[in-house]
Amino acid sequence: MAELPIETYLPGLSIDCVIFGFHEMELKVLLLNMKNQEEWALPGGFIQKDQDVDIEANRILENRTGLKNIFLQQFHLFGDLTRNKAGHAKKLVETKIISDDLRPWFEQRFLSIGYYALVEYSKVQVPTPDFTSDSCEWCSLNNLPKLIMDHQQIIDRAHQVLKKELNYQPIGLNLLPQQFTMSEIQTLYETVLGKTLDRRNFRRKILSYDILVATNKQRKGGTHRAPMLYEFDEEKYTQAIQEGLKSLF
Amino acid sequence: MAELPIETYLPGLSIDCVIFGFHEMELKVLLLNMKNQEEWALPGGFIQKDQDVDIEANRILENRTGLKNIFLQQFHLFGDLTRNKAGHAKKLVETKIISDDLRPWFEQRFLSIGYYALVEYSKVQVPTPDFTSDSCEWCSLNNLPKLIMDHQQIIDRAHQVLKKELNYQPIGLNLLPQQFTMSEIQTLYETVLGKTLDRRNFRRKILSYDILVATNKQRKGGTHRAPMLYEFDEEKYTQAIQEGLKSLF
DNA sequence: TATGTTTGTGTCAATATGACGCAAACTAAA
DNA sequence: TTTAGTTTGCGTCATATTGACACAAACATA
Numbered sequence: 133m134a135e136l137p138i139e140t141y142l143p144g145l146s147i148d149c150v151i152f153g154f155h156e157m158e159l160k161v162l163l164l165n166m167k168n169q170e171e172w173a174l175p176g177g178f179i180q181k182d183q184d185v186d187i188e189a190n191r192i193l194e195n196r197t198g199l200k201n202i203f204l205q206q207f208h209l210f211g212d213l214t215r216n217k218a219g220h221a222k223k224l225v226e227t228k229i230i231s232d233d234l235r236p237w238f239e240q241r242f243l244s245i246g247y248y249a250l251v252e253y254s255k256v257q258v259p260t261p262d263f264t265s266d267s268c269e270w271c272s273l274n275n276l277p278k279l280i281m282d283h284q285q286i287i288d289r290a291h292q293v294l295k296k297e298l299n300y301q302p303i304g305l306n307l308l309p310q311q312f313t314m315s316e317i318q319t320l321y322e323t324v325l326g327k328t329l330d331r332r333n334f335r336r337k338i339l340s341y342d343i344l345v346a347t348n349k350q351r352k353g354g355t356h357r358a359p360m361l362y363e364f365d366e367e368k369y370t371q372a373i374q375e376g377l378k379s380l381f
Numbered sequence: 382m383a384e385l386p387i388e389t390y391l392p393g394l395s396i397d398c399v400i401f402g403f404h405e406m407e408l409k410v411l412l413l414n415m416k417n418q419e420e421w422a423l424p425g426g427f428i429q430k431d432q433d434v435d436i437e438a439n440r441i442l443e444n445r446t447g448l449k450n451i452f453l454q455q456f457h458l459f460g461d462l463t464r465n466k467a468g469h470a471k472k473l474v475e476t477k478i479i480s481d482d483l484r485p486w487f488e489q490r491f492l493s494i495g496y497y498a499l500v501e502y503s504k505v506q507v508p509t510p511d512f513t514s515d516s517c518e519w520c521s522l523n524n525l526p527k528l529i530m531d532h533q534q535i536i537d538r539a540h541q542v543l544k545k546e547l548n549y550q551p552i553g554l555n556l557l558p559q560q561f562t563m564s565e566i567q568t569l570y571e572t573v574l575g576k577t578l579d580r581r582n583f584r585r586k587i588l589s590y591d592i593l594v595a596t597n598k599q600r601k602g603g604t605h606r607a608p609m610l611y612e613f614d615e616e617k618y619t620q621a622i623q624e625g626l627k628s629l630f
Numbered sequence: 631t632a633t634g635t636t637t638g639t640g641t642c643a644a645t646a647t648g649a650c651g652c653a654a655a656c657t658a659a660a
Numbered sequence: 661t662t663t664a665g666t667t668t669g670c671g672t673c674a675t676a677t678t679g680a681c682a683c684a685a686a687c688a689t690a
Contacts, residue, residue, distance in 0.1 A: 245460070564668085
């Protein structure tokens, strides 16, 4: 049973992270499986009294993924009364996830700050579960297990925001590996937007932004014609999204 | 000196509202002048322990503007340590704005939830100051007075968000009066975007969205050719911004 | 060597955009 | 009453962008 230094945390406030990854043509979210429970949860944590909220979010994220300097954006504060389910703390005590001392802490009303993170799937080695959970897995966004409290809504909202931010945030840069093929980045865009795009028109447009650099390498080993590998021109990408990539797909 | 039922509020959390209005070709923000001080502040307040955050934001806003059902959007949680200035509570006590009992409450670390509101300037009759202030005024966005703490940054961020949301939120509907001329709505767009637009191209585009209804009335009394008055087709507008108005100006 | 699929590169018509021109409507000055 | 100065309403036109496709080269596998 874990002990929490709750006296060092801001009361009534938590952080929940929606960690997006992209793998096998699908958007994935990193979820924790609560010990002895069927319900899953978003990785989250509390905020040190003497630290910036953004920094705390990064700390929580680093604990879970082992990665530093991850792309992380605050996107919403969830502050409805209904999000605090009465039985939650009781359950945590009964399943011995937390000690009885901690029960009042978990019974108080919580507001939660939603952050979304974009990580390169392959770089997250072994997702590490926290004290409340015994496993940590990537789950496909369109086939999520049952989630505690309002975590499903938090994910939905994060996905919505991601869609809207597609032209303002370096989504590709953070979700794709260093080098990638044209169809990989296209699939990413299709997945986030939830619609298919014409291959040739996509190519024309993404190239017109002048944010990609064609390497002269090819992805070998595939079962068909070897595609060319691209990289981002980070400087140009960063500059381009300042103003937003004109006109969406 | 005012008393606050601080025991009924969530500790360490506040709401700040950036209330936008549009008047005389300018974007305005409603600000409070702190008693006996040169610095101004955003209208804000605290959150009842037993109430949704969104509802509390509405309550605070209604107190200040007298308007119900105002368009109000949460846009950011400000959670840096640096935003809490040490001398602030002391000043409030010294200037007798708050009693000494309240000093610990105002000395704690505060996170603040930023909301922005869009109101029709003319509908706000007499902005009512709160207990910490003795006047309440519309200030032009590009000529703001000195503001307390990080309120200038909060406004800047709200303005940024407004710009980005222009094609996803009913900005015009909420900032303009029921009926308006083509140049009024164009000026609104120009003001929010911070750039001038071609009059004829603007007209063509805004009409192509099919969200405006031409009334057959004209604005009389002007010094030149009487312009035609338009209204929003609220249903079509609402529908159009669901997907976002394709391609910005 | 034949087959199926993916990749790279175009074309072309339909639309949308940006840069203007011009006359009608109206006020205020002459 | 006439004239000058503005604003409004309604166009045009060249250029750029979009959406819908066609086709051949490059592979792996059979």
